[in-house]
Amino acid sequence: MSEILRIIGDGKEIPDAGVPDGLSDKDLVEMYRWLVLLRTFDERAVALQRQGRIGTYALYWGEEATQAGALYACAATDWVFPSYRQNSIGILRGVPAATVLAWWRGFGGVHGFWNPREHRVAPICVPIATHLPHAVGLAWAAKIKHESTASLTWFGDGATSEGDFHEAMNFAAVMKTATVFFCVNNQWAISTPIHKQMATATIAEKGAAYAIPAIRVDGFDPLACWKATKEALERGRAGDGPSLVEAYCYRLKAHGTADDPRLYRDESEAGRWMHLEPVGRMAGFLKRLGIMTAEEEESIRAEAKESIAAAVKEMESIEQPGREILFEHVYASGRPWTFDEGLAELEGVERPPEVKPLGPPTGAGAGEEGKTQ
Amino acid sequence: MSQRTMVEALNLALHQAMEHDDRVVLLGEDVAKTGGVFRVTAGLLDRFGEERVVDTPLAEAGIIGSAIGMAVYGLLPVVEIQFDVFVYPGFEQIVTHAARYAWRTKGEVPASLVIRIPFGGGVRAPELHSDSPEALFVHVPGLKVVCPTTPNDARDMMLAAIEDPDPVIFMEPKRIYRAGREEVSDELPFALGNGDGRYNEVLSKARVAREGDDLAIITYGPTVPLTIQAAERLAQERGVQARVVDLRSLYPLDVDAIVEAASTCGRALVVHEAPRTAGLGAEVSALIHERAILDLEAPVIRVTGYDVPFPQFANEDDYLPSVDRITAGANKVLDF
Structure with a gap:
């Protein structure tokens, strides 16, 4: 159980394994493009928060492999259920990056949310682990409708302490739903280290309690994440039920822009993991294989930068949403009378033209994550 | 049928x-x-x-x-x-x-x-x-x-x-x-x-479970039959005709039916089994006071469960609004 699937080496001591079956050179470059796009979004979002242009942001720097690798294994019809740590995953499924940024900017309604059915991407889950039963229910519904749609949900190591994790795992196992439980074990839940989160040595071994097959993979390795997810989805589609993937990695940066990891951990530990981070590692792998040139790498990065810059511009062109959005879409069946009263009351109230994010904190950790830019 | x-x-x-x-x-x-x-x-x-x-x-x-x-x-x-x-x-x-x-x-x-x-x-x-x-x-x-x-x-x-x-x-x-x-x-x-x-x-309309113009009793669910019994007793004992409004919808509330009953009768009572504080009775009472205070002859009274954990069944009749308690509450409103 403690064995860890790893495909991409580090270019030094850790050797590369072969490219898994089912991935062409084109796929590998595309997956790299995804990694870079996610990385670029994340770094830009942190910078925007530091500049006071969006609100508090939960970063995922270093976890791109767990997102791009797993998503690349999904069929376009499969649904994914992200937590806030995968907040921008939708941009790989056609959700405008501006929409995700607008959400962090504090905009709701048509600006900060999307139609999940259009992208098969559920809304970002903010509480911990509570989206896991949704992923189970969705795949269960597909089963009832005799459709092959599978679901995948990401969550962290801390989420495995929540009851919803256990309920979802048990329901999925009993109902044999095609669900992939993808746990990003970055070993930290804000300040709580993994050994204070659980008494088990691994997360994968929790699968046994539910008769769910589990695998540990290198969470910094997009191909290992891809392969484990691919196999899990195949099991699910064959009617063999859910799987648990433990993507073992390390939270290289802060939990979010309001967090200061120096208060609770030795930051040199992150330094020891840094050489495994997925974007540089995938680039090295592709270059060792001769699949990507330095020019191609540069052009992928430039393209991502351009695309996120355009998204920032688009997000910043959104006007402060009107007060009427408070009352929109709360009920799909129509507006209850109390909403008309609320709106009428608001109409007589002066309102500031623009509500801005509070801007960067001035505490000890201020600016720390911004340096990743 | x-x-x-x-x-x-x-x-x-x-x-x-x-x-x-x-x-x-x-x-x-x-x-x-x-x-x-x-x-x-x-x-x-x-x-x-x-x-x-x-x-x-x-x-x-x-x-x-x-x-x-x-x-x-x-x-x-x-x-x-x-x-x-x-x-x-x-x-x-x-x-x-x-x-x-x-x-x-x-x-x-x-x-x-x-x-x-x-x-x-x-x-x-x-x-x-x-x-x-x-x-x-x-x-x-x-x-x-x-x-x-x-x-x-x-x-x-x-x-x-x-x-x-x-x-x-x-x-x-x-x-x-x-x-x-x-x-x-x-x-x-x-x-x-x-x-x-x-x-x-x-899913949004209340119903009148008993007609009457002297006292509005607003309730729902388990206390509706008890409230109707209390209304019958009031009719017998003091010739008062209570209108019993069965809310049916708890959200959204049928504000028109609630206010109309209270305005017409000038006196209103709210009955429910749930604990009193911040219960539906508080909301109904607030709506009536906000919209019909000039029509009221008395403050709106609540007959409800108490702000205690629901007791074990040997004591549940002490907790639950009964016909006696509803009638007593009605008399309080009527005699204000």
Whole structure:
């Protein structure tokens, strides 16, 4: 159980394994493009928060492999259920990056949310682990409708302490739903280290309690994440039920822009993991294989930068949403009378033209994550 | 036509909804093989099969959470919570997710599900089987909360709740599950699935359960029959005709019916089983005072459960509003 699937080496001591079956050179470059796009979004979002242009942001720097690798294994019809740590995953499924940024900017309604059915991407889950039963229910519904749609949900190591994790795992196992439980074990839940989160040595071994097959993979390795997810989805589609993937990695940066990891951990530990981070590692792998040139790498990065810059511009062109959005879409069946009263009351109230994010904190950790830019 | 209890009327509605639309599925603890501990879902497994009528593992967050996922994929789940108190482990799923799914998806994907909760006391149940948690749900934007009192209302409101795209908390007063029978037609009460929004009408209107112009008594669910008895006593003892308003919809409230009754009568009483503080009675009273104070001859009085845990059954009659307590409350308003 403690064995860890790893495909991409580090270019030094850790050797590369072969490219898994089912991935062409084109796929590998595309997956790299995804990694870079996610990385670029994340770094830009942190910078925007530091500049006071969006609100508090939960970063995922270093976890791109767990997102791009797993998503690349999904069929376009499969649904994914992200937590806030995968907040921008939708941009790989056609959700405008501006929409995700607008959400962090504090905009709701048509600006900060999307139609999940259009992208098969559920809304970002903010509480911990509570989206896991949704992923189970969705795949269960597909089963009832005799459709092959599978679901995948990401969550962290801390989420495995929540009851919803256990309920979802048990329901999925009993109902044999095609669900992939993808746990990003970055070993930290804000300040709580993994050994204070659980008494088990691994997360994968929790699968046994539910008769769910589990695998540990290198969470910094997009191909290992891809392969484990691919196999899990195949099991699910064959009617063999859910799987648990433990993507073992390390939270290289802060939990979010309001967090200061120096208060609770030795930051040199992150330094020891840094050489495994997925974007540089995938680039090295592709270059060792001769699949990507330095020019191609540069052009992928430039393209991502351009695309996120355009998204920032688009997000910043959104006007402060009107007060009427408070009352929109709360009920799909129509507006209850109390909403008309609320709106009428608001109409007589002066309102500031623009509500801005509070801007960067001035505490000890201020600016720390911004340096990743 | 046949004479049906509320349990049988609900059962009929579920048969009709499942017959009409194969997206309707039932989930819950012991709902399939045994037909639910109250037998509301009896016979549905045989009729519709185990894919659509499911005995689930015992975990309310798992049940409600799965139902939300099903709704996202286009099914119409009807969830049974076995007893009122057992909904609390699923509360998070209701508040954070079911109630907000429409809001968080630009209105495109509401969590279209019905959560049935047999609730309230008066059946000599064990401890922690008799709560009235409706106000907790009324306080959550994005939910509809309803409570039928008669077999016909139970049938009509269940059909409407399943049609309604929003999540509906369907409070079933277990004390009157089998308290009486009335004619409930085998015919559908209204056309299903034609998009006419009839469900909104059915799920938002109060009904006058007894006519009268001297005192408005506003109540719902398990206390409606007791309130009618108290009204009869008031008529006999002092010739007062009380109008009994059965709210049916707890959110949204039928403000027009409430205010009209209070204004016409000039005196109003609110009755419910749930604890008093911040209960529905407080809301109804506030609405009346805000909108009809000049028509009032007396302040609105509440006859409710107390702000204590629901007692074990040897003491439940001390806790529950009785005909005596409702009559005493009415006299207080009348004699102000």
